[in-house]
Amino acid sequence: TALHAKTAPLADADLLVKRDQSRLIHPHLPGDTTDRIVMVEGSGCRLRDAHGREYLDATGGLMLAHVGHGRRELIEAAAGQMAKLEYYSSFHEFSNEPSIRLADRLIGLAPPPMERVYFTSGGAEAVDAALRMARLYHHRRGERDRTWVLARSLGYHGVSYGGAAATGMPMFHQGFGPMLPHVRHLTPPMPFHPEMYGGEDPTEFCLRELRETIEDIGAENIAVMIGEPILGVAGVVEPPGDYWPRVRELLASHGILLILDEVITAYGRTGHWFAAERLGVTPDFIVTAKGLTSGYFPMGALLVAGQVVDVVTRDEGFVGGYTYSGHATGCAVALENLAILERENLLAAATRVGDRLGERLRRLEELPVVGQVRQTGLMIGVELAQDPATGEPLPADRVPPLVRERAGVIVRNNPNTVLISPPLVMSDDEADRVADAVTEVLTEFATRRRSGPSA
Numbered sequence: 001t002a003l004h005a006k007t008a009p010l011a012d013a014d015l016l017v018k019r020d021q022s023r024l025i026h027p028h029l030p031g032d033t034t035d036r037i038v039m040v041e042g043s044g045c046r047l048r049d050a051h052g053r054e055y056l057d058a059t060g061g062l063m064l065a066h067v068g069h070g071r072r073e074l075i076e077a078a079a080g081q082m083a084k085l086e087y088y089s090s091f092h093e094f095s096n097e098p099s100i101r102l103a104d105r106l107i108g109l110a111p112p113p114m115e116r117v118y119f120t121s122g123g124a125e126a127v128d129a130a131l132r133m134a135r136l137y138h139h140r141r142g143e144r145d146r147t148w149v150l151a152r153s154l155g156y157h158g159v160s161y162g163g164a165a166a167t168g169m170p171m172f173h174q175g176f177g178p179m180l181p182h183v184r185h186l187t188p189p190m191p192f193h194p195e196m197y198g199g200e201d202p203t204e205f206c207l208r209e210l211r212e213t214i215e216d217i218g219a220e221n222i223a224v225m226i227g228e229p230i231l232g233v234a235g236v237v238e239p240p241g242d243y244w245p246r247v248r249e250l251l252a253s254h255g256i257l258l259i260l261d262e263v264i265t266a267y268g269r270t271g272h273w274f275a276a277e278r279l280g281v282t283p284d285f286i287v288t289a290k291g292l293t294s295g296y297f298p299m300g301a302l303l304v305a306g307q308v309v310d311v312v313t314r315d316e317g318f319v320g321g322y323t324y325s326g327h328a329t330g331c332a333v334a335l336e337n338l339a340i341l342e343r344e345n346l347l348a349a350a351t352r353v354g355d356r357l358g359e360r361l362r363r364l365e366e367l368p369v370v371g372q373v374r375q376t377g378l379m380i381g382v383e384l385a386q387d388p389a390t391g392e393p394l395p396a397d398r399v400p401p402l403v404r405e406r407a408g409v410i411v412r413n414n415p416n417t418v419l420i421s422p423p424l425v426m427s428d429d430e431a432d433r434v435a436d437a438v439t440e441v442l443t444e445f446a447t448r449r450r451s452g453p454s455a
């Protein structure tokens with residue numbers, strides 16, 4: 001299963017690790033940690049590091065890499081566009097051919113009220129743009145007090161100041177404040193954790209809390225609500241089917257806009273182009289990134305519904321852009337990436353391989369350390385529990401190390417849910433290897449905990 005048999009381990013692999021330690025700041029890595037995995041090569045779902053060790057990529061990097069690593073078509077799309085025109089500004093009246101073709105393609109794929117696209121360099125920038133557009137929409141219509149943003153606990157929206165403010169995880173606020181003001185976090189529905197709802201049905205609890213919050217802040221002060229259609233980083237939690245349609249209806253009745261953050265879910269991960277279709281909800285904004293280019297180019301796309309477009313583009317237009325908005329090479333790569341997703345039927349593959357993995361991994365619910373296994377398409381969360389009967393979470397320091405230690409399968413601990421989100425091109429054999437590795441590690445972990453009080 002060699003990748004490119006000719007590539008030997010790098011002669012200076014150890015030196016690279018040392019230089020990494022002295023020169024790089026990594027997100028979420030304590031400074032005194034010496035471990036590094038220096039990736040040098042990829043093909044499909046396989047990766048190789050500088051020391052020549054091979055891995056199976058069961059997270060698609062950070063939940064992207066939809067079409068797999070090393071795709072010749074994307075290399076050619078980038079090279080072809082760079083040879084013609086690598087980049088030009090999208091500010092004012094300037095444009096470029098691939099950005100127009102891509103915007104047209106995205107609106108063709110998106111649910112009907114989406115009418116125009118605003119390009120960014122990633123997810124958090126697109127979240128910020130959506131928040132800015134939502135406030136501007138109300139401001140220009142004369143409702144200048146509509147500044148509040150409703151977000152959700154456990155939601156993740158990136159680490160720009162707007163994105164971090166909307167993110168509902170305390171670690172992204174502590175030490176960084178003051179955060180963007182006028183943000184209120186609501187409870188998301190997590191049926192596996194009934195203790196969060198004091199005996200009430202989770203959806204009813206959430207809807208009641210939303211109604212009470214609107215009353216408390218005053219609808220006339222609220223601009224927008226933002227949420228992930230399916231909680232991603234927080235552990236792959238798909239809400240009950242009536243949650244989003246009812247939230248949407250309630251918001252609309254109060255003139256409050258809705259942003260769906262589909263940075264993880266868009267472009268096939270759930271078996272659909274957008275999770276909004278799956279959940280039967282039509283928002284005012286859809287935030288996307290990651291799978292748009294499968295990670296071959298850093299890019300995000302904010303899709304905006306017609307009624308908002310009309311307001312934010314009038315007068316002097318939408319103020320503010322990013323240097324790389326509508327990057328010609330990025331857009332050319334995205335177009336080819338979408339073509340591959342379609343040509344190779346990768347949306348259907350996400351469902352098929354996801355179901356196969358889900359079926360295997362659900363058996364782990366029998367282990368005394370596994371609370372719940374959740375799967376939507378090719379995104380899977382294996383929630384670990386102190387006591388599966390009550391769902392009490394396992395303290396983070398008790399979670400076993402990444403499965404990569406075993407069998408070279410990379411998954412993500414986050415912190416008490418194992419996240420699995422491989423490229424959509426993963427083969428059945430590879431999926432079985434992932435299931436084997438996770439099963440082996442968690443079975444061993446359960447045995448160790450049973451046999452020793454401090455294990």
Ligand code: PMP
Nearest residue numbers: 122123124156157158261263264
């Ligand atoms: N929103 C969601 C739902 C995400 O999962 C992420 C990234 N994991 C982001 C926003 C931020 O995207 P980026 O890191 O590209 O800024």
